[in-house]
Amino acid sequence: MDGTATLRHRNATFWANAAPGWIRHADRQDDIGRPLGAVGMHRLAPQPAERVLDVGCGCGGTTADIAAAVGADGAVVGIDLADGMVVTARERFPADRYPGIRFQAADIETLDVVPGAPFDAAFSRMTLMLLADPVAGCATIRRALRPGGRLVATVFRDGGANPWLPAALLGAAPHVGALPPLPVGDEPGPFSFADPTRLDRVLTAAGFVNVTIEPHDVTMNAPDEADVVAEWLIEIGPAGAAYRAAPPANQANARAGAARLLERFRAPGTGYRLPAGIWLVTAATPAQDVRA
Numbered sequence: 001m002d003g004t005a006t007l008r009h010r011n012a013t014f015w016a017n018a019a020p021g022w023i024r025h026a027d028r029q030d031d032i033g034r035p036l037g038a039v040g041m042h043r044l045a046p047q048p049a050e051r052v053l054d055v056g057c058g059c060g061g062t063t064a065d066i067a068a069a070v071g072a073d074g075a076v077v078g079i080d081l082a083d084g085m086v087v088t089a090r091e092r093f094p095a096d097r098y099p100g101i102r103f104q105a106a107d108i109e110t111l112d113v114v115p116g117a118p119f120d121a122a123f124s125r126m127t128l129m130l131l132a133d134p135v136a137g138c139a140t141i142r143r144a145l146r147p148g149g150r151l152v153a154t155v156f157r158d159g160g161a162n163p164w165l166p167a168a169l170l171g172a173a174p175h176v177g178a179l180p181p182l183p184v185g186d187e188p189g190p191f192s193f194a195d196p197t198r199l200d201r202v203l204t205a206a207g208f209v210n211v212t213i214e215p216h217d218v219t220m221n222a223p224d225e226a227d228v229v230a231e232w233l234i235e236i237g238p239a240g241a242a243y244r245a246a247p248p249a250n251q252a253n254a255r256a257g258a259a260r261l262l263e264r265f266r267a268p269g270t271g272y273r274l275p276a277g278i279w280l281v282t283a284a285t286p287a288q289d290v291r292a
């Protein structure tokens, strides 16, 4: 396997193993995680009758929000690598209650034709930085858009701007088994687009124009339930699969370890305020798209 093939294989395994945690916490993720995409959804401003692609849709919460905005005359397709999440998304947001919604399990990097294309717009919350070959993935998105179509995405900035993420991982790790390999350099991972010039380079290489990248600082508000918050953040992170495989006593220690490191974000009696630093990315396809 070459480097990209190895990373793709690693990603597919990672997300298949992560899926049970994302499924278990899907409602919490939609609710508490909403600020991670809200500025993007606002900028996307999906209009009635538009056709929109949601890349890395997870368990479908953002896809359903877009479906509500585009209405019965529009269409929205949610694509995700993890079969289990796509199955859950279909169950949570069935087409008879969300007309025009469709979910498809696929790797955006290797899809030749995206079902439902061409789209007026593409949206992605917290996925582009996780692609093994982000130029290939973004080129698929660009090809799926009509000429003059728009892309709006959010991705994490650096770890320092998102301290809850390493806190949950470091707190849990000593109590569970082996973790998946941590990303090195530009390998896919939460902070692989910390440098906005790389993000700009990737989108430009994928054929997008008018790229804008803005920093936003948002806050995720979680209830004052230390055990629940710790488990949610462990299970959606790299320690999730090892946590689920661990004996109950180790799981309890992992939650306690994460809760200790998350304590500084807690106002007792009020809840957690988890600071998140994101890039809001916008781009367009050329009005006359002649590139393959």
Ligand SMILES: C[S@@+](CC[C@H](N)C(=O)[O-])C[C@H]1O[C@@H](n2cnc3c(N)ncnc32)[C@H](O)[C@@H]1O
Binding pocket: 011, 015, 029, 033, 036, 037, 055, 056, 057, 058, 059, 062, 079, 080, 081, 082, 085, 106, 107, 108, 109, 124, 125, 126, 127, 130, 131, 132, 137
């Ligand atoms: C951090 S999660 C975000 C999920 C959802 N957008 C949210 O904000 O709740 C990243 C998602 O991207 C998906 N993903 C990762 N690589 C992908 C790829 N190459 N093609 C499609 N989906 C991918 C994962 O399966 C996962 O559901």
